[in-house]
Amino acid sequence: MPSPKRIGKIEFGLLSPKEFRTMSVRKIIWADTYDDDGFPYPQGLMDLNLGVIDPGLRCKTCDQKASECPGHFGHIELAKPVIHVGYTRMIRKLLRVTCKNCSRLLLSPEEIEKVIGTEDDSTGDVLSEKDIKKERVCPHCGEQQLKINFEKPTTFSEVQVDEGKKIEHKLTPADIRSRLEKIPDEDLRHLGINPDVARPEWTILTVLPVPPVTMRPSIILENGQRSEDDLTHKLVDIIRINQRFKENQDAGAPQLIIEDLWELLQYHVTTYMDNEVAGCPPARHRSGRPLKTLSQRLKGKDGRFRGSLSGKRVNFSARTVISPDPNLSVVQVGIPLAIANEMSIPVHAAPNNIDELKAMARNGPSRPTLNHPCGANYVIRPDKRRLRLAEGNLDTVADMIEPGWTVERHLRDGDIVLFNRQPSLHRMSIMSHRVKVMDGKTFRLNPAVCPPYNADFDGDEMNLHIPQTQEARAEAAILVAVQENILSPRFGGPIIGGIHDHISGVFMLTNQVRWFTREDVLYLLKSTSIEHLPPPAKEVDGVQMWTNKQAFSVILPDGLNMVFKASSCANCDTCIKERCERDAYVQIFNGELITGTIDKKAIGAFDGQIVQRIIRQYGMKRAADFIDDMTKLSIRSIMLDGFSFGIDDEDLSKTEYGQIGEVLDGAVTDVQKRIRIYEDGQLEPMPGRTPEETLEMQIMQVLGKARDRTGEIAGRHLGLGNSAVLMAVSGARGSMLNLTQMAGCVGQQSVRGERIMRGYDDRTLPHFKKGDRGSDAHGFIKHSYKGGLNATEFFFHAIGGREGLVDTAVRTSQSGYLQRRMINALQDLKVAYDGTVRTTGGRIIQFTYGEDGTDPMKSCFGDPVDVKGIVESVLKEEV
Amino acid sequence: MSTKLNVLEHVMVPDHEIMSEEEVGTLFSTYKITSEHLPKIYHDEPAVKIIGAKVGDVVRTIRTSHTAGIAESYRLVVKRPKK
Numbered sequence: 008m009p010s011p012k013r014i015g016k017i018e019f020g021l022l023s024p025k026e027f028r029t030m031s032v033r034k035i036i037w038a039d040t041y042d043d044d045g046f047p048y049p050q051g052l053m054d055l056n057l058g059v060i061d062p063g064l065r066c067k068t069c070d071q072k073a074s075e076c077p078g079h080f081g082h083i084e085l086a087k088p089v090i091h092v093g094y095t096r097m098i099r100k101l102l103r104v105t106c107k108n109c110s111r112l113l114l115s116p117e118e119i120e121k122v123i124g125t126e127d128d129s130t131g132d133v134l135s136e137k138d139i140k141k142e143r144v145c146p147h148c149g150e151q152q153l154k155i156n157f158e159k160p161t162t163f164s165e166v167q168v169d170e171g172k173k174i175e176h177k178l179t180p181a182d183i184r185s186r187l188e189k190i191p192d193e194d195l196r197h198l199g200i201n202p203d204v205a206r207p208e209w210t211i212l213t214v215l216p217v218p219p220v221t222m223r224p225s226i227i228l229e230n231g232q233r234s235e236d237d238l239t240h241k242l243v244d245i246i247r248i249n250q251r252f253k254e255n256q257d258a259g260a261p262q263l264i265i266e267d268l269w270e271l272l273q274y275h276v277t278t279y280m281d282n283e284v285a286g287c288p289p290a291r292h293r294s295g296r297p298l299k300t301l302s303q304r305l306k307g308k309d310g311r312f313r314g315s316l317s318g319k320r321v322n323f324s325a326r327t328v329i330s331p332d333p334n335l336s337v338v339q340v341g342i343p344l345a346i347a348n349e350m351s352i353p354v355h356a357a358p359n360n361i362d363e364l365k366a367m368a369r370n371g372p373s374r375p376t377l378n379h380p381c382g383a384n385y386v387i388r389p390d391k392r393r394l395r396l397a398e399g400n401l402d403t404v405a406d407m408i409e410p411g412w413t414v415e416r417h418l419r420d421g422d423i424v425l426f427n428r429q430p431s432l433h434r435m436s437i438m439s440h441r442v443k444v445m446d447g448k449t450f451r452l453n454p455a456v457c458p459p460y461n462a463d464f465d466g467d468e469m470n471l472h473i474p475q476t477q478e479a480r481a482e483a484a485i486l487v488a489v490q491e492n493i494l495s496p497r498f499g500g501p502i503i504g505g506i507h508d509h510i511s512g513v514f515m516l517t518n519q520v521r522w523f524t525r526e527d528v529l530y531l532l533k534s535t536s537i538e539h540l541p542p543p544a545k546e547v548d549g550v551q552m553w554t555n556k557q558a559f560s561v562i563l564p565d566g567l568n569m570v571f572k573a574s575s576c577a578n579c580d581t582c583i584k585e586r587c588e589r590d591a592y593v594q595i596f597n598g599e600l601i602t603g604t605i606d607k608k609a610i611g612a613f614d615g616q617i618v619q620r621i622i623r624q625y626g627m628k629r630a631a632d633f634i635d636d637m638t639k640l641s642i643r644s645i646m647l648d649g650f651s652f653g654i655d656d657e658d659l660s661k662t663e664y665g666q667i668g669e670v671l672d673g674a675v676t677d678v679q680k681r682i683r684i685y686e687d688g689q690l691e692p693m694p695g696r697t698p699e700e701t702l703e704m705q706i707m708q709v710l711g712k713a714r715d716r717t718g719e720i721a722g723r724h725l726g727l728g729n730s731a732v733l734m735a736v737s738g739a740r741g742s743m744l745n746l747t748q749m750a751g752c753v754g755q756q757s758v759r760g761e762r763i764m765r766g767y768d769d770r771t772l773p774h775f776k777k778g779d780r781g782s783d784a785h786g787f788i789k790h791s792y793k794g795g796l797n798a799t800e801f802f803f804h805a806i807g808g809r810e811g812l813v814d815t816a817v818r819t820s821q822s823g824y825l826q827r828r829m830i831n832a833l834q835d836l837k838v839a840y841d842g843t844v845r846t847t848g849g850r851i852i853q854f855t856y857g858e859d860g861t862d863p864m865k866s867c868f869g870d871p872v873d874v875k876g877i878v879e880s881v882l883k884e885e886v
Numbered sequence: 887m888s889t890k891l892n893v894l895e896h897v898m899v900p901d902h903e904i905m906s907e908e909e910v911g912t913l914f915s916t917y918k919i920t921s922e923h924l925p926k927i928y929h930d931e932p933a934v935k936i937i938g939a940k941v942g943d944v945v946r947t948i949r950t951s952h953t954a955g956i957a958e959s960y961r962l963v964v965k966r967p968k969k
Contacts, residue, residue: 841917841918843917845923848923849919849923850922850923850924850925851917851919851923851924851925852925853959854917854957854958854959854960855954855957857953857954858951858952858953858954858957859951859953859954859957860954861953
């Protein structure tokens with residue numbers, strides 16, 4: 008499967024002054040643009056020969072109107088040659104490798120042959136600057152060569168060593184040009200330059216092309232004033248100086264003035280090409296803003312390449328702030344009515360939908376409330392003419408509609424749309440949802456789909472795209488739908504699942520055994536999709552009671568068998584399974600939760616064992632339904648008891664504060680003891696470490712252990728009744744470490760994994776004695792966030808906190824660029840139907856995708872077959 | 887006098903072997919490719935030199951794989967282009 012055309016070679020050349028003149032339609036000599044009547048000056052920068060931008064005028068070159076004339080180049084004859092900044096490297100190289108007298112290569116034919124080989128056996132190499140030794144004598148004319156100095160941006164000079172003194176002698180562009188002119192064609196070929204298309208003297212400009220006005224249009228401001236493009240401003244500068252230069256030259260001005268003017272002309276031409284060259288102050292606008300000249304138009308993110316050519320803007324898209332709505336399904340997206348009225352879907356009229364379409368046309372371009380049927384914005388006739396629907400023509404247009412016409416109707420509930428959040432780092436960043444038209448001004452989404460988009464609601468905005476063809480809608484529905492993307496190809500597990508309150512809620516619902524009356528069970532389950540309740544587990548005094556496990560079980564599919572340990576599992580040495588004290592041993596038999604607590608491990612995003620199992624056994628659709636039911640059930644369950652966290656939730660009793668104080672005091676004394684041992688020289692260093700390092704490690708260890716002990720004390724006191732503990736244990740948010748820091752002790756602050764050592768001489772802060780190695784002098788915070796930090800502790804905390812911020816800032820930019828490069832390299836590879844990974848040219852990269860041909864999305868956390876899960880679901884016990 | 891190092895004996899170096907013309911024929915027909923679609927290996931690679939493969943030969947590499955246990959790959963020996 009060869010590509011239809013292959014590129015054999017690409018030739019890069021320079022434009023010669025001759026070519027500049029041939030392509031020019033007009034010599035430009037005046038720096039002015041428009042006269043008082045607003046008419047372009049002939050031979051000025053806006054000359055009518057260069058193309059027209061004002062409507063009504065005709066181009067003098069091609070006689071076309073403003074909209075058709077592509078524009079034509081003009082030229083400026085420079086008074087003296089100037090260097091083109093883009094070629095300074097090449098000029099430097101050529102000056103260094105050629106003789107200052109005869110301009111031949113500074114190598115004898117034998118030396119050249121050594122590098123590039125003979126005619127029959129060429130090495131493919133070209134000569135480089137390194138092949139020529141410094142300050143040698145020319146092998147052709149015997150002239151002693153001088154060192155060529157190059158000073159950015161455009162100054163070249165020769166260094167002459169005279170009696171030990173160095174004398175720099177400047178080379179004018181004219182000098183350089185005459186040297187370059189003399190380099191023989193044959194020598195250039197050895198240097199990898201094709202003299203037919205790129206004579207080196209063309210890098211020194213004698214003529215400057217003036218780009219057509221179409222690429223530097225002037226704009227008319229509101230007050231009627233004309234504002235010229237940056238390029239025009241720069242060209243005005245060049246022509247002014249050029250003119251003055253010429254006059255001075257003709258008048259026979261002194262050499263000094265000529266040189267100054269020459270340099271000024273060089274500066275203007277340099278900044279005209281590139282206004283960000285090193286060693287050259289950028290040319291500025293009157294307001295102080297640097298001018299955007301030629302190179303700036305091409306470079307960078309908003310430049311011609313990345314911004315205009317590869318950058319894409321699209322129609323049929325909307326963007327607004329997102330906010331959560333737990334009552335929506337995960338496959339839905341809430342869309343403001345205002346957006347739904349603006350966005351449209353083309354529908355072709357046919358005999359069986361024509362009445363519906365006529366009704367839509369009659370409804371007109373704005374739907375007043377959610378309850379009104381959807382309308383339409385445009386009607387397209389078979390001849391592609393668009394008729395805008397507006398108040399007044401609705402009935403006339405609607406009556407005209409016949410099969411073959413197209414109606415652009417509004418969005419309505421159930422339409423399929425693409426939803427996206429930047430940065431689009433993986434495929435789940437764009438998923439298709441079903442429309443739900445809503446009041447308000449934000450996009451609404453179920454919080455369970457936040458993880459794949461990495462979205463939160465602190466002001467995030469998202470984009471929406473409406474597929475316009477049947478094919479696009481089919482692809483969106485079959486490939487891009489939310490339920491098809493529950494599994495992440497990144498790790499072969501569900502990326503959509505319960506988050507935060509879903510996990511807290513379902514944990515509170517299922518932990519241990521609770522009994523609910525009919526009223527409570529119905530409250531919990533009324534927003535789910537289930538249709539009937541299971542029989543009650545017991546009846547006390549004529550009151551029917553259901554267990555909490557029953558309430559959860561109704562949303563599980565029938566026949567589901569699973570055994571696993573929950574997030575709250577403490578990893579005891581010997582597992583006592585169903586008799587677990589923490590109720591962490593989860594058993595689901597035949598779709599019935601027997602024991603165990605449902606938490607992050609079971610339904611969480613990224614973990615979601617139950618979701619994973621349902622996908623394997625019952626498919627994507629059932630899993631999406633389960634997630635919908637689960638989120639709704641857990642939200643109800645968290646509301647049943649209520650859930651909050653406040654400052655007094657971190658309160659401990661006097662006993663605990665006493666214990667924590669003891670632990671910390673003990674640790675501080677322990678540290679002091681170890682320091683004393685070290686200072687007495689009694690410390691036994693650990694293998695491969697100095698005594699200092701050993702001491703530091705011991706101190707870190709002692710203090711770390713002390714902090715953990717305070718956490719244990721606090722955790723023991725608070726227990727599952729505390730919201731923070733509940734969230735940490737269930738995996739909803741935060742960890743026991745966070746709780747330790749709030750209630751117990753913040754602990755050691757570190758910079759690069761070590762205690763804080765920086766600051767003044769031999770001490771971190773003036774509050775401490777010089778040479779103090781104690782715990783509080785090096786960033787150990789023995790207070791808790793609740794208790795409050797003292798001044799030195801606060802400062803150390805800021806030091807440690809800053810390191811974390813810098814780390815994340817550096818990491819995101821680095822990994823972003825890394826990923827960009829990787830995507831650029833891999834974007835065109837695809838897995839062919841025979842399982843090979845191939846380039847677009849059919850060349851093989853891998854003979855089997857991933858060497859085992861496994862689709863990571865369909866794998867189970869990387870394994871091709873979920874053996875453990877299958878065996879467990881059959882045996883109904885953990886293996 | 888030093889004994890010549892055989893890179894193939896190193897644990898990190900996968901097995902290389904020259905494929906017979908017949909094997910290459912089946913390889914090309916199973917993947918419906920020509921030699922230009924194969925991954926390349928330079929003629930002066932240590933492993934290629936040891937097994938004595940010449941430019942135009944196809945080398946089979948058998949390496950242990952994290953995902954598949956053992957994975958085979960086929961590479962065409964080409965002359966290293968001059969810099």
